[in-house]
Amino acid sequence: MSTTHDQAMHYIYQQVLQRLLDHMNQAQRASVQLLVQRMLVMGGGADNIGAFRVLVLQGLDSRSTHLLACLRAAQLIIALRHAGTFRLQVLVARLPGLDGEALALHERCFSALFLQDDPRVELLRADGGQLGPFGARSACSPSQTREAGQAWLLFGHLTGALPAALLGARGYVELAASLAQALGDEDGANLLVSAIAPMRLHHLMAWGRRCLRHTEHVTQSAGTDSVVSWAEGMRQLGDALSDPLCPPSAQPPAEGGRVVRVVSVEALLPHPEQAAPLERMLGRQLTDTCQPQGPAGLFDPLPLAHLHGLRAQAVEQRSYREGAQAYFTGLGEHAVAWPQGPVLRREAQERLGDAYGVGEKQLQCLLFKPFDAHGRNLEAFVSSCHPNMRVALPYLHRALQGRSCPGPVSQWLTETSGLTLVQLRAVYAGTVRPEARRLYRLLAQRDLWLRRVADLACCQGRGQRSAV
Template sequence: MTNIHDQAMNYVYQQVLQRLLGFLSRAERTALQLLIQRLSVAAGGMEQIGDFKVLAIQSGSRDCCYTLALLRAAQLTIASRAPATFQLRVATLRLNGSNPTALENIHRTCNALFVYDDPRVEVLMADNREVLPFDHTVPVSPAGREITRTNLLMLGHRRVWDGPLDVWDDGYLATGEFYGQISRWNHGVDALVSSDTPRRQKQYMEGLKRAAVKAGLEVSEHHEPGYAGLFALLDELGSADYRRFYTEDGQETWRPAEQFETCRRATFIDIHDMLVSNLEERWPLLTEFLGFQSDELAAMLSDNEYVSLAVSTHLRGLQTCFVHGGSYEAGVAEYLQRTLVMMRRKQLPERLCELAEGVFGNPATLADLRTRAAAEVQRSLGLSEAQMVCLLFAPFGDNAATLERFLRQCHPGMLVAMPELHRAMQGQPVADQVMQWMVDVSGLPVSLIGKLYRMGPVPVNESGTVESATDDPDIEVEAGEGKVSPSMTDEGLAGR
């Protein structure tokens, strides 16, 4: 029965391969052969390929799905020629705000490539530091949702209030920790394979270092460029990237613990040069074979992969309204104009520019957009508009240096309570109403607000961006009644 089953499955795999190859151009088929050669060299020769395990991180993006299709084509092609082929681990990190369309894309891609029932492929997800079989229908666990929200706030508050709008840096730190852990789970993997461009790799590594500095971790600059230096950096950061924020029992450990290897032995295989076709040529494979669905406008416009386009635009509107003293509509309009300049510089289709103007450039619909964006923030991230605005001012760090500015601008009625607010952050008893106000306006427990209060300023360079050096921002500073920062300009608030 086993032989019959194996023969039937091999026939199915051959059918999948033939259909997949039918969507590849001549250039893509040539690139596929180069990919097979690159994997063979990394494995130490084709005779070792059966013991070689490759990790592919899957986010449900267009490029991730296309890359997985190429890896599956390589895996099945080798299997048709040799006694064994490489093993593949497909892994997804579940975070708050995960796009349901992206999760559906992962599921449809895995279905089309017939990987769910292939013993040579693991399809996994991590939720609240637990490795589980991938299931696109399961929402983020309540515990995972809460710790992700708290991490977002803690790291988001570790910023210079008039600096770049990098308030979602927890995404870099969370994915970095995920890369390190999933690569050593269940006997580990030999290599991480990615098609990210060198520019995208540099952007991610800089974001990870910036986030690590905010979290109070020591970061050196002596790493290989791009993802080639990723695992060395992760080794340097250690296994618990948020440890400076919480006590030992403040976060779950990675589970199941007995299935994690102590050492990490993964390397990086860069295949960005294998994506030889242009976007238009890939669409038949993506849509007709993989069943990929794309929000074209969001894919082209969003400047942050960890939040949606609507949330990113909403944040710019809030920033202009509450920090600059302008209007929400003016903030959205300015963001739209900068985005259109970027789109045209990249020579994106004019229809996308027109679509963006139609969605975000109509003053009559902005009130509705703001309402829907605020509802999305509450639903997906668990944050109210008041908590988002508090995040923009980051008023608690460095002895609450910008607290007075925040209160004058947003909560003038609480200015009289400033001494009590400082006492609460110093761990002294205060009225319950004051404690509750702090929780409501920040979304954080007072104990963690106190942790932010005792952390020194975030180290920044001359341009106002966070230093990714060995400065330790977790130095306890002398508690006092607070101080107000010197007058600051608004130029740094334009965002990235």
């Protein structure tokens, strides 16, 4: 029975490979043949290729899909020519969280490549710094989602709550935590591949190293030249972010013994572009709500547009539509008919809710920053968003100062903010540890493209004034 099954699977893999090659143009087929030779060399030859492991960081962009298709073709060609082939791990990430449409897009691609039932392939997904099997279920448990949400809200309250900072560089810390789990295993990958352009990949790694050098008080990374220690150091930064009110616990240095190479798609394939026949075969029918942003399509644009819309409505006295549309216009993707109004608001809120367990009420509170600097904006926030609570303002201040107050007041504060009273009082009094504040400011300086957020805010401000 086993022999019959193996023969049947061998035939299926041949059919998958032939179908893949039939949908490639001549340049792509030549690239695959060259990739086969490179994988054999990096894997130590045909006798050792079975122990070689490749981890692919999979985004939603066409370059990521093309890279995966070529790696799959090379894996199957080597398996047909030799006794074994390399192992493939596919890590699916979409920040801040995977939605149903993104999952369906990946599933169509994986099905076309026949990855799900191949024992030589492992499909993973990353959520909020956690790693789990790819599928409809999040890698985070409800308690982990709640903790990630509180850490994310606290980050916003302590860093000015600019949308570009909230869904910017901090997301790379979550992604690095997932990479640390995937690479930390003794039998982990020998090669990390992504479709991120070489210059952007270099920029990302260099930015992470600068973060680790400036935050040595919270990390014990053994050396950031290794991608394993780099990812582990960034994971430790994430742990410090999750509870900035407590001193960081002592952490052992990351082991840097195992060598993991990091390469981009250009280093493996001379023709990294996608072809229309291959796109159709892999099921890449992108909808408006599934358009990726950022390096390798790792970022979801809708939650960021949603934050801009909420900020415009609640803080800037403009319409929600105006704020969201301004963000989409800034992307320069004029050909894409991005969702608008209630559709955008509902879908974006669902994605943030799935990723961080936060509702629109908590987001409005976050964008107002009502608790910072001894409640400087508290009265404006209450008057604008919760006018029925104006009579309770003195009690709100008492609760935030740690003095006795009615129970419903404390409950309202925690439900409206999504934070605990301990966290709220630390924000109100400014008692967060100085080293933690330094770490927060460092991460809040960069958006999803690792551009300076302050520069972007100034440009946006000048643009709004000139429009007026």
